[in-house]
Amino acid sequence: MATILDGKALSKDLKIALADKVKESGLSPKLAVVFDPKNDGSRLYVGMKQRAAAKVGIATEDIAVADDVTTEAVLKIVADLNADPSVTGILVQAPLPKTVNDQQVFSAIAPEKDVDGLGAFNQGMLFGDQPGEYAVAATPQGVMTLLRHYDIDLHGKKAVVVGRSQLFGRPMAALLNNANATVTMAHRYTPREMLLDSLQNADIVVVGVGIANFITGDQIKDGAVLVDVGMNVVDGKTTGDIEFASAEKKASFITPVPGGVGPMTIATLLENTFAAALNQAKSSKN
Numbered sequence: 001m002a003t004i005l006d007g008k009a010l011s012k013d014l015k016i017a018l019a020d021k022v023k024e025s026g027l028s029p030k031l032a033v034v035f036d037p038k039n040d041g042s043r044l045y046v047g048m049k050q051r052a053a054a055k056v057g058i059a060t061e062d063i064a065v066a067d068d069v070t071t072e073a074v075l076k077i078v079a080d081l082n083a084d085p086s087v088t089g090i091l092v093q094a095p096l097p098k099t100v101n102d103q104q105v106f107s108a109i110a111p112e113k114d115v116d117g118l119g120a121f122n123q124g125m126l127f128g129d130q131p132g133e134y135a136v137a138a139t140p141q142g143v144m145t146l147l148r149h150y151d152i153d154l155h156g157k158k159a160v161v162v163g164r165s166q167l168f169g170r171p172m173a174a175l176l177n178n179a180n181a182t183v184t185m186a187h188r189y190t191p192r193e194m195l196l197d198s199l200q201n202a203d204i205v206v207v208g209v210g211i212a213n214f215i216t217g218d219q220i221k222d223g224a225v226l227v228d229v230g231m232n233v234v235d236g237k238t239t240g241d242i243e244f245a246s247a248e249k250k251a252s253f254i255t256p257v258p259g260g261v262g263p264m265t266i267a268t269l270l271e272n273t274f275a276a277a278l279n280q281a282k283s284s285k286n
């Protein structure tokens with residue numbers, strides 16, 4: 001039976017430690033959240049982020065956009081937030097309405113306020129494995145923190161990342177690569193046989209495709225580490241992309257859904273937000 005990678009418990013501890021750090025710093029971090037209020041998921045996740053932020057001492061301001069908003073209008077909102085010294089972090093909750101080019105908006109956020117690390121500058125730092133302080137997307141960074149907490153060795157291991165989104169797959173593969181794993185990426189155009197072949201040999205599998213039970217226990221190697229980034233609702237129940245019942249019998253470690261990667265995403269965003277406020281305070285002193 002696999003050990004559960006308990007993101008819920010770890011995120012709770014991280015948030016308690018963060019609340020102390022925020023208090024000790026004497027800073028007043030403020031996170032501006034731009035989102036589409038007509039998107040049910042965005043409303044839910046923004047609400048979760050705001051409540052968690054309040055608990056650790058981070059103020060939030062939410063900016064709801066209309067469903068026919070243009071990219072130019074959102075770029076103007078971001079430019080105003082960049083120029084506002086009271087705002088130390090900016091988060092653009094994806095997806096924005098279809099009328100908006102999300103990536104163009106992410107890249108317009110000032111790199112030092114880009115707490116989700118989704119802009120071109122911060123992504124470039126990650127993909128170049130550059131030293132220094134920069135934000136990395138909260139979901140893959142949260143996965144790395146979880147793996148580190150359970151002492152899971154990545155060096156020289158074979159990792160498969162299923163999914164190639166900006167929010168998850170691409171930065172996840174870069175982080176694993178930077179940690180000296182050998183990384184294979186699979187996506188919707190990867191032939192099924194090729195994916196199954198990669199899974200059979202993988203020490204670590206990280207999946208985020210949004211298809212319930214996409215990966216089952218019989219497809220993975222004995223003792224593999226399984227990380228489920230999927231979030232699906234089946235018969236009113238939240239479930240991941242991995243068929244938990246069959247997979248936990250073969251894996252050495254596995255994340256549950258809910259209670260695995262999701263809470264780590266929120267805790268990591270808050271950590272990134274505090275780090276951004278701290279860095280801005282330090283550079284304003286210099």
Ligand SMILES: Nc1nc2c(c(=O)[nH]1)N[C@@H](CN(C=O)c1ccc(C(=O)N[C@@H](CCC(=O)O)C(=O)O)cc1)CN2
Pocket residue numbers: 045048091092093094095116137138139167231238257258259260261262263264265266
């Ligand atoms: N700008 C961003 N947009 C989006 C991101 C992101 O990191 N940055 N991620 C996703 C969704 N997301 C955060 O925004 C997120 C998803 C899920 C959870 C979570 O804690 N889920 C719970 C279960 C909740 C439920 O039962 O419905 C869990 O896994 O335990 C947190 C954050 C999209 N957009």
